[in-house]
Amino acid sequence: MxxxxxxxxxxxxxxxxxxxxxxxxxxxxxxxxxxxxxRHPPVAVETGKRMFYQQIEMPLAQAYELAATTMACNMMAEDTLEGVQAFIDKRPPKWEHRD
Known part of the structure; x- marks a missing residue:
């Protein structure tokens, strides 16, 4: 400051x-x-970066709302589901770069 x-x-x-x-x-x-x-899904990395920069200019409550919405949407992405299944199967994930 x-x-x-x-x-x-x-x-x-x-x-x-x-x-x-x-x-x-x-x-x-x-x-x-x-x-x-x-090692993380490319879509999640891209989304995280974009959300970080969007939040910089937002009031805290709005930033939290954006984060919650973004994370909920990310949990439904095909690559996220692949990551969960790979974890269950004890294998490396095969990212398809899908959201």
Missing amino acids: TGDFIDAETALARGLLNRVVDEDALDDAVADLCARII
Whole structure:
């Protein structure tokens, strides 16, 4: 809010970051994060990003309503159903990029 610059350790301590890595470990950390993201249904990742940016400008109550509606719709997506079935079957999901 002040516009002051802060270092990574301060941002981490204030809860603005969830992790800080050394520069020499950055490529591996990014690759790990990307690998974790791509395990999720692409439609859900896209929807989550879009919802995040929509909520930035909304009052809190409206943002909660958008989140609830979006999550309910996402639960009916074919890729979500595939993810649940894959979990039950103890197999990797086969994402079809369907909503």
